[in-house]
Amino acid sequence: MRIVFPDSSAKEYEAGTTGLEIAGDISQGLARNALIIRFNGDLLDLTKPLHDDGGIEILTFRDEEGKKALRHSCSHLMASAVQKLYPGTRLGIGPSIENGFYYDFNIPEFSGISAFERIAAEMKRQVKENIPFIRKEMSFKEAVALFCDKGEKYKLELLEELRDAGESISVYIHGDFVDLCRGPHVPSTGYMKHFELLSTAGAYWRGDEKNEMLTRIYGTVFDSSKNLREHLSMLDEAKKRDHRKLGSELGLFTIGGEGGPGLVYWLPAGTIVREELENHWKKAHVKSGYQLVSTPHIAPVELWKTSGHYDYYRDNMYFLDIDKGEYALKPMNCPGHIIIYKNSKRSYRELPMRLAELGMVYRYEKSGVLHGLMRVRGFTVDDGHIFCTEDQIVEEIQKVVNFALYFLKIFNFGYRIELSLMDPADPGHYAGKPEEWKKVELALAKALDDMGEDYRSVVGEAVFYGPKIDIKMKDALGRFWQGPTIQFDFNIPQRFDLTYVGNDGQEHRVFMVHRALYGSVERFIGNLIEHYAGNLPGWLAPNQVVILPIMESQLERAEEVESILTNLGIRCTLDGRNETVGYRIREAETSKVPFMLVIGERESASGRVSLRVHTEGDRGSMKLDEAIETIMAGCRRPELP
C-alpha cells in the first residue's frame, strides 16, 4: 500500500503495517513519542493494521488530538483502578478536557480525596505492567449483553443512543477493564507515567440536575514529568494569584457574608483602583466620540416589558413595589439608553450616536455560581450603545474593535476574537429578518477582515437578537477570560420603534450595537489582580510611594518630601512608625507598594533620597528630582487612544 506523509512524500508499505511501525520506520524518536495516527482523516490507534493507500499523520503529545487521546486513555486507566479498589463502581463517562480528564462514577462508599493515594498507586502498578489497550468491535446486541452482564446501567443508557446509528460498537479493553469507547487510545497503560489526580466533585449524570449525582474525579497526564511539573506549578501559581485572596490581603474589597452574597463592598484602596480605571475609561470614551449618560437603578416594570427583559430575563431580576406600581432593579442598561435616544426625534445628522455609561446592574445569580468578583449579583457594566445607519456599520464596528483592543493593550492582555453567527438551521429562533442578519454578519466579518484581525466564526453561537463579536483575553498565565463583547441588536430598535429621519425626509429603523469593553468593572479588576499577581501597574496602585524616615530626626524632611509628592498628584504615605526600617520595608513590600523612599541622615542633609522599587530592591541614593522622575514614569496613566 502507498502511504503519503504530511510533507507529501510517499512510501510503499506492506498491507497490515501499523502506524507504530511506520513511525518506527521514520525514526526511533517518533515511534517513542507517537500516540495515535490520523489516517485518511480518521483518528486511529497506533496498533491498528492499515490496509489501504492513504495519507498518514503521526500524532504526538504536541498535537491536540494526541494530547486528548493520552488523557482519555488515562481516564480509562483511572477508572480501572477505581473499579478494582471499589467493587460495584458503575461507570459514567470519562472524557478528556482542556488540561486533563475526568471520569464520573457511581462509587459505593467513596472516601473522597483521601482515596487518591490508593487509586494512584493502583494506576502506577498498571503503568508499570504496561497493559495493552485492545480495541474490540461488536454488534449492538453483543455490546448490550456485555454491559448488561456487568451491570453498567449508565453505559447501557449511552448505548441506547447508538442503537439506530447503525455503526458497529467499539469497546476498549485493558486487563479486566472494559469500557464503551469510540477511541482511539494509546497502545498501552505504560504511556501514562506522568499523571496526577487533582480533585473530586459531584456531577449530575449527563449534566442534568434532575439526574442522580455521580462522583467525578479530575486528573491530568502529560508526556513528561517536566511538563507535568510545569502544569502543576502553574495551578499552584494560579492559586497564589487568586483575586479573592489578594483582594482581602491588599484591602481592596470584601464580598458576601454579612453584606449579602454576591455583593461587593469596595474598601478605600480598592475604590482607588476602580476610580482610576473608570476615569481613564471615561476620558477615552469622550475622546472616541462617546457621550456619557447616566440612568437610574430602577425603572417601571412596563419598561422591561417593552424591552422584552420581563419575558425572558424575569427569573434573574429583582422586583420592588413603589406607590402603586411595580418596579425592577435594572439588570441591563440598554432600556435606559433607549429612553435617552427617544428623548427627541433623531436626524441622520446625529448618527452615529454613541452613548456610554458605567452602569451598575443587578442580576439574580444562583447562589452556587457566585465567585469572588468574577460572578456577583451587583456589578458595573461599562456599557455603550451605538445607534447608526446601515452604511455606518462596518466603520463603527472597526472603531469599536480597535477601541477594545486599545484597552487590552494597556494591560498587556493577549486576545482571541470570535464571531458568533446564527444557526441557519433554526431561523425561527432569531429576532429580525434573515436577510438583515446576513447583511450584518457579512458587515461584521468584513470589518474584521479589513482590519487584518484573525478571528474564528462560530455558527449557531449568536444570541437571538443579533450576531456578536467576542474578544477573549489571555492573561499572564495563559488563561482566557471573557473580554470585550460587541453585540448587534435587531430586537430592541424594533420593540421600541427606534427611528431616525434620513436625508430623504423619511423615517428609518436605526441600527443598534451594544458593547462593553471591561465587561464588568468588578470582574475586570478580578482579572487584573490575577494577571498582575496583585502587583498592579503604578497608575492603579492604591498607594504608590511609601516614605520611610530611618530615625525620628528625619521625620521633618520626610514630611516635606511627602507634601512635594502629594502636590505632584502622587499617592503616598509616610511611615514614621517606631519600627525598624527592615520591618517597615517588609510591610511596604508585602502590600505591593511600587516605590519606597528611604530617608536617613545622609539623604536628609543633602536633599537626596534612597529609592527602592517593589520586587526589584534598592536603587541606591539619588537626588529627589531623579527619584520623582522614576516614580512619575512608573505611575504614568496610559496614553489616550
Next chain:
RNA sequence: GCUGGCGUAGCUCAACUGGUAGAGCAGCUGAUUUGUAAUCAGCAGGUUAGGGGUUCAAGUCCCUUCGCCAGCUCCA
C-alpha cells in the same frame, strides 16, 4: 438551585475517642532610634456563624437557618 466539604480572635491555624478554648501574626501600651523583607517586653482580644436539641458535661454528637469553598447546572 443541586451534591459534597467547611465555618474557632481582624488574619493563619491548634484543642486525643465529648471533660466548660490556645498559639503566631495583626492591634494597643511601653522600652528601643533603627540603613533596605519581621527589635524586645507587656496588655487586650472569643455566647467556638445564628437558633434548637441530646448529655451530668458540647467547639466536638443530632436537627435547622445563614454564610463560605469545590464541582455540576446556569451565564443577555
